[in-house]
Amino acid sequence: MAHDHHGHDHAHHHHGPPADGNFSQAFKWGIVLNLVFVAGEVAGGLWANSAALLSDAGHNLSDVLSLALAWAASLLATRRPTERYTYGYKGATIQAALLNAALLYLALGFILWETIDHLRHPAPVNGPVVMMLAGLGILVNGFTAWLFRRGQKGDVNVRGAYLHMLTDMLVSVGVVVGGALVYFTGWQWLDPAISFIILAVVGVSSWGLLRETVQLSLQAAPESIDVAEVRRFLLSRPGVTQVHDLHIWPLSTRDTALTAHLVRPGSENGNLFLRDLQHDLQHEFNISHSTVQLEDALPLMGAHGCCDEQVA
Template sequence: MSHHHDHSHDHDHEHEHAHAHQHGSKGCSHDHGHGHHHHHGDPNTMGRAFAIAILLNSVFVAIEFGYGFLANSTALMADAGHNLSDVLGLMLAWGAAILAKRLPNGRYTYGLRSSSMLAALFNAMLLMAACGGIAWEAVQQLIHPDPVGGLTVSLVAGVGILINGFSAWLFMSGSKDDVNIRGAYLHMAADAAISLGVLIAGVVVMYTGWNWLDPVVSMLIVGFIVYSTWALLKQSLRMVMAAVPDHIDGAQIADFLRAQPGVSAVQDLHIWAMSTTETALTVQLVTPQGHPGDAALDTISRQLREEYAIHHSTLQVRLGADAPACSLQTAKHVV
């Protein structure tokens, strides 16, 4: 048995390992090529965004609920309840973003980066639960309508548009590449839209006395939030269930691996999300003509990272059909 280790590290946190373990014709031939590359927005910027958004929204929740109670507006009180769930959601997302940067250890060999997927899922579920609360309040208000203080509602909702709009803007840059940050962004954007609806309802009630409009607007808001949150819920649930991430075409990657020199078959291919920004892959490459060499495997790992956004790849080489197939347990072990 021969062992060869080649490690190269740089300050951009990209490193590749190649280990070749050559066995006899009856054994398995293993090779691992690991590529790590981290796509995060500036962590300091995101940390500031979370801190500012949490502070502003916490203050606004207290103000909004107090004035909603005084103005007898279910739309305003329901929005305050929804804003409170958003503050909790933001705290959760921020905590996950911090945990995702924790270094791996003997127990958590991938670190705690998967916490960002759990936060995104919990955020989506929290939004759905908040929608149920808003809908219930709106139905109660429709059954037992009470006079609504339109001017107070409009002024408070106007402040809500400014605070939530600004908070959404803070997360906009990081929302494209990270579903956890996108969850926070959607929360704030939805809140701004809700406040706009409440503002319009408040103005109309003020001039017409149509108190039923306040709960009707609440119901419309619920429909909007459920529609916009459904995609986030599905995407985060798929991530937690270790599905192939939405932005990756598994068949295309299988074709890419099959087309590599010396590869006759691709077996046991697994692609899953390690976090809301990083993807991992394990695969068995059947190479009847022998081990392709460390350089070839490093090249495949680099192409997977650069062309397909797969940041951590483990490639296992088998010499052919006469070698016994490696079990799933072995494949897990080599990760």
């Protein structure tokens, strides 16, 4: 006889940040501060004729859009499930993260084009203005990164915001140094050269985020979960002789689901077994939604391919 168990208990799921409350305020502050700063950088970059400032402003503008999309998706994820969207709208966080990663690299391509043009046609740069605005950027980006520090390990959306802000802060440090070098040496080519470095830093630092969001969009198991370890864990449960049809996928950037069939001859105390299993999956692997079917024996043919595993 088969038993189905659907784990919906989120009472202990506090590893990720909330979608509202403090992080809603963090999104608000981050968006407002960065919009004001972007406006200042664009004005200063045009006045100082600085490719580095303009490239940094372009990236900061993409961060504003990223923050807005991530915030909207996190709010959408709190909506209750419907008859059609039975998991709710949690998947919006994955789509937003993927879109943010794509927009970031699109912005990098545009900035690269502008930087090459500045390198081919160098013009005098106002070093003091560059240093002043980039110094302000250190404060703005550093403060915004600090707002997201608590949740950056539990949600790829929040981690994206945190890494972008932290990267921008470090890049602003580089712009300050570059502005000083241009001011004291007069080497105008240093400004676009520093812009190239900024592009490289942002591109490399964002690659992991892009890779992870693509994986999540394809319903790959989250990188934080070792599927082989989960399978070994299931096989170690009392009475379990085989695991098949094991699937682990992300419901959102914070929530993970699991389905599996466990061969457990006799299936005694099935309800108690399933309750304890759900609890352990939640606390050992942060899998918040589990659906497990218990079976007395293998299905007919028993052919489920490479994913079958049994106790030796």
